[in-house]
Amino acid sequence: MITYLxxxxxxxxxxxxxxSVVLFLLLRFLPGDPVNALLSVGATDAQIEAARxxxxxxxPVAAQFVSWLGDAVTLDLGRSLISNLEVGPExxxxxxxxxxxxxxxxxxxxxxxVPIGFLAAYRAEKWDGPLLNGVAQLGLAVPAFWLGLLLxxxxxxxLRALPAGGFPAGGWSDPAAAMTALVLPVLTIALVMSASLxxxxxxxxxxxxxxxxxxxxxxxxxxxxxxxWRHGLxxxxxxxIAVLAIELATTFLGxxxxxxxxxxxxxxxxxxxxxAQRDYPVIQGVMLVSTFAVLAVGFLGDVAxxxxxxxxxxxxx
Amino acid sequence: MKRAWIAVAAASALLLSACGGGGNDTPVDSAAQTINIxxxxxxxxxxxxxxxxxGVTEALNGNVYExxxxxxxxxxxxxxxxxxHTASEDGLTYTFxxxxxxxxxxxxxxxxxxxxxxxxxxxxxxxxxxRKSSLAVVKEIATPxxxxxxxxxxxxxxxxxxxxxxxxxxxxxxGDLTTTADGTGPYRLGEWKRGxxxxxxxxxxxxGTKAKNAGAVFHYFTDATALNNALLTNAVDVVTSxxxxxxxxxxxxxxxxxxxxxxxxxxxxxxxxxxxxxFDKVQVRKAVSAAIDNAKLLNSVWGDYGTLIGSMVPPGDPxxxxxxxxxxxxxxxxxxxxxxxGQPNGFTFTLDTPNYDPHPTAATFIKSELAKIGVTxxxxxxxSDEWYTKVYQQRDFQATMQEHVNxxxxxxxxxxxFYWGYANATxxxxxxxxxxxxxxxxxxxxxxxxxxxxxxxAASDWLYLYPQIVVASADLSGYPLNxxxxxFFVYDIVKS
Numbered sequence: 001m002i003t004y005l006x007x008x009x010x011x012x013x014x015x016x017x018x019x020s021v022v023l024f025l026l027l028r029f030l031p032g033d034p035v036n037a038l039l040s041v042g043a044t045d046a047q048i049e050a051a052r053x054x055x056x057x058x059x060p061v062a063a064q065f066v067s068w069l070g071d072a073v074t075l076d077l078g079r080s081l082i083s084n085l086e087v088g089p090e091x092x093x094x095x096x097x098x099x100x101x102x103x104x105x106x107x108x109x110x111x112x113x114v115p116i117g118f119l120a121a122y123r124a125e126k127w128d129g130p131l132l133n134g135v136a137q138l139g140l141a142v143p144a145f146w147l148g149l150l151l152x153x154x155x156x157x158x159l160r161a162l163p164a165g166g167f168p169a170g171g172w173s174d175p176a177a178a179m180t181a182l183v184l185p186v187l188t189i190a191l192v193m194s195a196s197l198x199x200x201x202x203x204x205x206x207x208x209x210x211x212x213x214x215x216x217x218x219x220x221x222x223x224x225x226x227x228x229w230r231h232g233l234x235x236x237x238x239x240x241i242a243v244l245a246i247e248l249a250t251t252f253l254g255x256x257x258x259x260x261x262x263x264x265x266x267x268x269x270x271x272x273x274x275x276a277q278r279d280y281p282v283i284q285g286v287m288l289v290s291t292f293a294v295l296a297v298g299f300l301g302d303v304a305x306x307x308x309x310x311x312x313x314x315x316x317x
Numbered sequence: 318m319k320r321a322w323i324a325v326a327a328a329s330a331l332l333l334s335a336c337g338g339g340g341n342d343t344p345v346d347s348a349a350q351t352i353n354i355x356x357x358x359x360x361x362x363x364x365x366x367x368x369x370x371x372g373v374t375e376a377l378n379g380n381v382y383e384x385x386x387x388x389x390x391x392x393x394x395x396x397x398x399x400x401x402h403t404a405s406e407d408g409l410t411y412t413f414x415x416x417x418x419x420x421x422x423x424x425x426x427x428x429x430x431x432x433x434x435x436x437x438x439x440x441x442x443x444x445x446x447x448r449k450s451s452l453a454v455v456k457e458i459a460t461p462x463x464x465x466x467x468x469x470x471x472x473x474x475x476x477x478x479x480x481x482x483x484x485x486x487x488x489x490x491x492g493d494l495t496t497t498a499d500g501t502g503p504y505r506l507g508e509w510k511r512g513x514x515x516x517x518x519x520x521x522x523x524x525g526t527k528a529k530n531a532g533a534v535f536h537y538f539t540d541a542t543a544l545n546n547a548l549l550t551n552a553v554d555v556v557t558s559x560x561x562x563x564x565x566x567x568x569x570x571x572x573x574x575x576x577x578x579x580x581x582x583x584x585x586x587x588x589x590x591x592x593x594x595x596f597d598k599v600q601v602r603k604a605v606s607a608a609i610d611n612a613k614l615l616n617s618v619w620g621d622y623g624t625l626i627g628s629m630v631p632p633g634d635p636x637x638x639x640x641x642x643x644x645x646x647x648x649x650x651x652x653x654x655x656x657x658x659g660q661p662n663g664f665t666f667t668l669d670t671p672n673y674d675p676h677p678t679a680a681t682f683i684k685s686e687l688a689k690i691g692v693t694x695x696x697x698x699x700x701s702d703e704w705y706t707k708v709y710q711q712r713d714f715q716a717t718m719q720e721h722v723n724x725x726x727x728x729x730x731x732x733x734x735f736y737w738g739y740a741n742a743t744x745x746x747x748x749x750x751x752x753x754x755x756x757x758x759x760x761x762x763x764x765x766x767x768x769x770x771x772x773x774x775a776a777s778d779w780l781y782l783y784p785q786i787v788v789a790s791a792d793l794s795g796y797p798l799n800x801x802x803x804x805f806f807v808y809d810i811v812k813s
Contacts (some may be wrong), residue, residue, distance in 0.1 A: 036705035037361065038368025040447040041721065041736075042729070047449060048710065050442055051368070083362040083511070084495040090511060149542065156550050164546035166536060169514045263536075263543040265512035272539065273512070277361070278702060 004306065004313060012299050019291045020284075024068060027280050028061045034081045037277035055081045057280075068284070077288070078281035080274075087285035091267065096172055098259070098266035101182055102252045105189030109251075110244065112194040117201025121209060124202075133202060139195025144254060148188040148261040155184060165263040185262045189254070193247055200243045204236040211235065238309040245301025249294040347811040352533040352793070355544050355553035357560060358803065359537035360515065362495040363506070365485060366438050368445040369495075371722070371803040375557060376515050376535050379806045381422075382485035382500035385413055385432065385466075386478055390797040390806065392580075392633045392724070394479050398427065398486055398501065399466075408473030408755065413466045419524045421488040422498075422505045429460035434489040436468070436481075447723075448483045451476065473753045475760050476725070483802075503528040503808045513537060517807065528808035529795065548574070548788060554812065555789035555796055557805050561674065562620045568788050578622060579798035580633045581785035582724040585675070587668075587683065587778040589716050592738035595666075596716065600658030602775035606644040608651035609686045615781040617682065618675045622784035628772040629727040631782050633799070635757065636727070636764035643772040651690045663691025669708055669717040672698045676718045679780065709736045720783070723802055727764060728752075730771045739776040743767075 035051045052058040056067075071078055077087035116132055123129030156164035162184055168177040208214060208228070213235070217227040256268030263269075267286055274282035306312050358372035365373050379387060385399035396402070399413040419427040436458055439446045454477070457469040470477065491499035498506040503523045507516030518532040536553050538544035545564045547553045559565060568574040587609070589596035596602055615623050624632070627640030655661065670680040677698065684694040699707065708714045721729075731748025733740035744767045751763035771777075785800050795809035 031706075032700070032702040033706055036702050037370075038445050039705075041709060041719070042447045042450065043445070044450055045710075046442075047445065051445055054443055082368070084367070084493065085362075085511070093511065152546055156546060160550065163552060164550045165538075165543045166547060166552055167513055169508070169510055169516065169534065171510075260540050261543060263513075263538045263540065263547070265510060269512050269539060273359075276702075 001306070001313060005303070008299060008302060012295055015295055016288075016292055019295075020072065020288055023284060023287050023291070024065055025061075027283060028064065030278075032278040033057065034278040034280065037082055037279070057081070072288075077285040080279050080282050082274075082277050082279045082282075087281050090270070090282070091285055091289055094265060094267045094270050097167055097264050098252070098255055098268065101185055101189070101258070101264065101266060102248070102255055104182065104186045105193065106248050106251055108186060108190035109193035109197055109247070112190060113197030113201050116194070117198040118205050120198060120202040121205035124206065132198070136195050136198035136202075139191065140199075142192065142195070144188060144192045145257050145261050147192060148185070148258060151184050151188055152261075165261070167264050181262075181264075185258050185264060188258055188261075189251055192254075193251055197243070197247060200240055201236075204239050205232075208232040208236045234308060238305050238312065241301055241305045241308060245297050245304075248301075249297045252293055252297075253290065347529060347813065348531065350530050350812045352530050352555070352807060352810045352812065353553040354533055354535045354805070354807070355538060355547050355556045356535055356558075356805075357538055357541065357544060358557070359512070359535075360509075363498055363509070364494045365483075366441075366444045366446045367495050372537075374803045375800075375805045376517070377498065377500070377502075377506070378485070378804050379502065380504045380517055380533075380808065381498050381502045381506050382487060383502050384482050384484050384486060385415075386482040388479070388482040388801055388804070390799045390801060390804070392635075392799070392801060394482055397482075398432075399481075402478070408475070408753070409470050411468045411470070411477065413468070415464045415466070416524065417464075419501050420522065421491075421501055422520060423488060423491065424522075425488055425490070425499075427486065427501055428463045429466045430463075431488060432466045432486055433458040433460050435486045436484055438487070438489065439484055446483075448480060451480050452484075473755075475752060475754050475757065479725070504532065507532065507534075526808075529811050530807070533807045533810070548790070551790070554793050555787060555810075557787060558800055559786040559788055562618070562622060565620075565622075565786070565788070573791050575789050575791050575793075577787045577789070577798050579785040579787060579800065580631070581623075581783045581799070582631045582633055582801065583720050583722045583783040583785075584626065584629060584631065585679065585780040585783065586629075586719055586721055587679075587716060587780055588719055588737045589775075589777060590712065590714050590738055591740070591776060592712070593715060595658065595660055595664055598658040599774050600654045601660060602778070603644055604651045604654035604658060604660075604690065605687065605692065606775045606778040607647045607654065608690045608692070609683055609778060609780070610646045611780050612646070614679060614682050618678060619781075619784060622786065624782040624784070626779050626782045628768050628779055629721075629730065629777070630764075630768050631724065633801070634725055634727070636761040636768060638765055638768065640769065640772040643769075644775055644778070648689055655690055655692070660692075663693065665693040665695060666715045667695045667697050669704065669714045670696050670698050671701055671704050671718060673701070679718060712736055712738065718780075727768050727771070730776055731767065737777060739771065739774075741770060741774065741776075744770050 034055060034057060035048055038051055039047060079086055120129045120132040152164050155162045163181055167181050168174055172178045213231050214227055217231055255266060256272060259266040259268035260272065271286045356375060358375050360373035360376060361368060361370040363369060363373055383397050385397060386394050387397040388394055398416050398419060400416045401414045403412050415427060415429060421427065436455060438444065439448055440452050440455055454470045454472050454474045455468060456471045459467040461467060486501060487494060488499040491497060503520055504517035505520050507518045509515045515535045516532060519528045536547060541560050541564060544556060548556050565576060568576055589602055591597060611625050615625060625641050627643045630637045668680055670676045680696045684696060687694055708717050728748050729735045730739050731745045733745060747763050747767035751760045754760040754763060787796060787798055789796060792813045793810060795811050797806050
């Protein structure tokens with residue numbers, strides 16, 4: 001296990017460095033100029049040149065890369081070309097929105113998907129199993145922004161039970177207000193994500209229910225709940241964990257849409273705005289943090305899978 | 318199995334319990350109220366000479382920062398920090414006297430040195446201000462004493478005082494003004510939560526009439542639906558400018574809201590590249606203009622809102638004249654003009670179309686209108702970033718669409734180097750003479766003449782003037798209706 005962890009950590013770091021280099025180069029070769037976001041119609045050629053010079057975007061890409069790499073090693077993510085604010089603290093200020101949003105959405109999705117997926121498999125021969133499965137299938141086709149708007153219309157505009165969007169100016173200093181602001185976005189994420197999760201949980205459960213070891217255990221006199229608990233869960237867990245890791249990463253990235261629909265000041269809205277303005281340091285910073293989060297989740301997912309099912313440790317890597 | 322269902326039910330209950338809240342209906346003391354303002358224009362930074370964008374003007378101009386003069390919501394220029402000013406006979410020397418007892422939010426007293434430094438910030442080499450070129454006539458600024466500023470110009474400029482209304486008088490000792498502020502206005506900058514809110518708090522040490530409310534919070538949205546939902550749920554009291562007519566229906570029928578249509582200065586232009594064939598021919602430009610039914614286009618985009626203009630001058634400018642009859646919609650005339658312009662069988666051109674509303678809709682409309690006279694439009698959709706590089710800087714286009722937002726911007730037609738390449742020596746001369754005019758009446762007269770020529774020559778096709786729509790809660794009053802050049806003065810707003 002320890003060899004595995006060391007190797008996996010090295011791989012994580014290597015992927016992250018590679019990703020950051022690719023990211024830097026890709027951005028520089030994309031068409032577009034951050035100066036355009038700062039100047040308006042009426043700017044003179046001299047103003048345009050002066051602005052480029054000031055932002056340093058007229059330097060050769062190689063020189064920009066070296067200076068960026070030097071800063072990034074010391075965890076200095078630079079300053080926004082547009083707002084002149086330090087990127088690091090700006091990202092840190094957005095995390096208290098994006099992280100709880102993603103995690104709560106994820107946990108709720110799991111809470112919804114595991115029992116429903118299990119039921120859908122367990123009652124596959126009855127009327128309610130296929131019904132649950134059908135509803136989940138339908139859920140897969142629902143775009144997140146549409147569901148978000150629907151929930152806003154019902155709970156905010158009609159029932160007036162929840163805010164339609166926004167985040168309290170004081171942030172988490174008023175936890176109740178902050179949590180209230182997150183209810184609808186979290187619910188949106190959870191419902192969308194649970195739709196795909198239900199199918200995985202159902203498939204994994206069906207596999208286990210039809211497996212030889214479960215039949216053997218039951219033939220030896222074990223009740224179904226006991227057999228499931230002792231043998232089934234562990235076997236069903238490994239594939240589900242792999243999927244969960246991917247889903248968590250997807251949720252993190254998918255928060256972009258949700259944050260826009262609900263006007264939440266998170267990483268997603270920061271990224272969309274930065275992309276529109278070609279604000280390279282901000283795009284790089286947010287992408288670096290997101291890439292790290294995705295890679296880290298993948299890493300934890302892999303480790304968790306091996307803890308759940310030690311056979312994997314022996315089979316590969 | 319029951320257990321699983323219970324788990325689901327429990328989770329839902331937990332969720333619903335978090336959905337508490339509710340309103341409180343305490344009667345209000347308007348001076349203690351905070352006004353919540355919804356906007357789509359978040360500042361890019363806090364400095365209007367560093368490319369802060371229109372959001373920074375909306376939030377800080379007149380509220381946190383003040384100029385020597387102010388451009389009121391009705392379009393008149395009034396003295397603010399300058400109590401008096403005199404101009405020399407030749408129009409080259411202006412002397413300003415500063416108001417008494419003015420202090421910055423930091424407590425430092427306003428002096429003529431601050432004024433000098435503030436004007437120089439706009440004209441500095443690193444300045445990104447759109448006003449930089451109009452202040453290029455400033456030759457020298459002298460500060461004979463703490464309350465007197467003397468500006469010498471290299472040429473007479475009747476717009477000088479008007480242009481000064483855009484120059485924020487800042488405490489230049491205040492540090493990095495892209496992230497902090499130190500002005501003389503009725504509000505201090507509160508906190509700016511990037512991506513969410515920017516707050517203003519009343520400056521109780523203000524030198525003039527104090528604000529009628531305790532402060533304001535600008536709430537920023539990227540999604541127009543989210544913005545309107547905020548107004549519908551009372552999370553904001555007013556929306557500074559509605560971007561789409563679709564949203565208005567839900568407020569029109571509701572007595573809790575008031576829809577105000579003000580005078581906009583935003584023109585939607587079909588700008589031809591007047592340097593290149595076939596748009597270098599006046600007849601061709603006139604033909605294209607006459608073939609497009611602007612009234613129908615405006616109606617399809619904005620319903621009953623908005624106005625038609627036959628030129629670059631909006632009704633709020635002092636030299637406005639109704640020129641909608643000049644190239645009025647007339648398909649037969651368009652066909653004739655096309656033949657006169659040497660294109661009897663029509664031609665094909667590429668229309669560089671910004672990818673955001675209403676440009677794609679307008680482009681499709683233009684395409685179908687021009688098909689009637691045998692002109693084929695190839696729509697090339699581009700981002701605003703590409704527009705700026707390809708069209709504005711490189712002038713690599715045949716025709717494009719763009720919104721021109723500022724007032725008094727007909728003068729760009731006097732600059733043959735501007736992106737649309739309109740070159741008419743008479744117009745250039747008229748614009749120059751207008752700027753050197755001795756009186757405002759003479760200036761207006763000369764610009765009217767210039768405007769008439771550009772309309773007759775169809776320098777561009779002015780499709781329509783946007784409506785300026787402010788939607789507010791019915792119990793709110795005192796907000797600006799015209800939002801001239803994106804200003805949004807907050808100090809007179811009260812909630813009843």
